[in-house]
Amino acid sequence: MQRVIIHADLDAFYASVEQLDDPELRGKPVVVGGSPEGRGVVMAASYEARRFGIRSAMPMSRALRLCRNAVRVPPRFDRYVDVSREVMAIFRDVTPLVAPMSLDEAFLDTTEQMDGFDGPEALGRHLKEEVRKRTGLVLSVGIAANKLVAKIASDTGKPDGLVVVPPGTEAAFLAPLKVRALWGVGPKTEAVLHAAGFHTIGQLATAGPSHLERNLGSRGPWLYDMAHGIDDSSVSTDHERKSVGAENTFPRDLTDGPELRAELDRIAESVARRLEKSGFRARTIVLKLRYANFRTITRQSSRPLPIDGVSDISSAANALLDAAAKLGDRFRLIGIHATNLLPDEPDQIGLWAPTTGPERQTSVEPPGASR
DNA sequence: TCTGGGGTCCTAGGACCC
DNA sequence: TCTGGGGTCCTAGGACCC
Secondary structure (H helix, E strand, C coil), rough: CCEEEEEEEEEEEEHHHHHHHHHHHHCCCCEECCCCCCCCEEECCCCCCCCCCCCCCEEEEHHHHCCCCEEECCCCCHHHHHHHHHHHHHHHHHHHCCEEEEECCCEEEEEHHHHHCCCHHHHHHHHHHCCCCHHHCCCCEEEEECCHHHHHHHHHHCCCEEEEEECCCCCHHHHCHHHHHHCCCCCCHHHHHHCCCCCHHHHHHHHHHHHHHHHHHHHHHHHHHHHHCCCCCCCCCCCCCEEEEEEEEEEEEEECCHHHHHHHHHHHHHHHHHHHHEEEEEEEEEEEEHHHHHHHEEEEEEEEEEEEEHHHHHHHHHHHHHHHHCCCCEEEEEEEEEEEEEEEHHHHHHHHHHHHHHHHHHHCCCCCCCC
C-alpha cells in the first residue's frame, strides 16, 4: 500500500514563541540563546534576524555583530515544552502515528486517514490551519511516500511551506538539490562527496552502488538509497531512551580545583535527578572534558551493578576526573553522561543481581587462570 | 568569528568467552 | 610452526541532528 508520510516542522520555533508571548518582539530581529559573554550560541533566530545572516548554532557574539538591533532573549525551555505538547496534540488529533523528533518537528503516518481528506495537500493545509488557529505558530509541511523525502520536502518549503512529492517523482524532486540536503550528510561527508565529484543528489544518483562503495566505504549503500529517494523506515511511536547527560561550558576556562569540582557535582545532581525522573539507572558513567583549545575527550567507567543516585554518579565522575586531569590543564566544558541504562525496577534487582553481579566479578582473574 | 546542550548512531581495537 | 572463529562487552572518538 502506498504510504502517506508527513514531516511537520515549526518555523523558527523558539523565536516565534517569544514573539507570540511578547508583542513588542513582533516584526523585530529576535535571537534566542545564551549571552555573548557566556560564550552562548544562537538557538533560534526569527526570520527578521535571518535576513542579517544570523543562523542557528552561530556564536551569539557574532550574531549581535551582524545585527546591532537584534533583540537577544534567553531561552525558556519550559514554555517551549508546553507549546510543543499543544502542537503534538494537534497532530495526534489527525493520526495516532506521531513520532516527535524534537520539540518543533515530528513525522506523521497518515496512510490510514486519507479517506477523510481530499488528497494529501488538503490534509497538509488542515494541519497548518489547525496549528495556526490553536497556537498562532507557522508550520511547514512536507508530504511524500517516505520519511526521507517528506523531511527534505518540508525543508525546501520553509518558511510556511506545503510541499507534496507524489509517489514516483522522488528522484526527480531530489535531483537538483545539493547533497548537503540529505539527512545525515553534514560538513565532513559533504566535503568527501565534493571531492568525489558529487555536488547534487542527481549526480549521486547516476553513480552505481559499487562505485559509491569504493569511494565512500560502508556509507555507500546508504547514500545510494537516499539519492534514489528510497527509505523503508516506519514512523515509530515508541522511543527508547539510551542516555541521560548534562554538560556546561564555562564563561571562562577553569583549571582543576574547587570551582571545577563544584561544577562537576552540580552536573552530577542534574543527571541523577533526570535519570530518576525518567525511571532509569545507569551502568556506565561518561566524563566529558573540553580543553581550552577545544579538543574534547571522554573517559568512562562501567560497573556490573547500576549506579544509584547523586553520590555514586558524583564519585564515579570525580574519580574519572582525577585520572584524566593534569596540572595546568585548562577546561572550557565539563559534562557527565549516564548510559547503559536499565529500567529502575527495584523488584527486578533480586532476579538479575546474582547472575550479572558476582559472575562478572569472578571473571577478574590472573591472565591464563581460566580455560 | 570562535565555536551550546540535548541526544543518536557508527567505527575500531582490545579483552574475554566458548 | 605461527598462531580459529563467532560472539559480546568495553572504551574512545567522531559525525550528525535539532
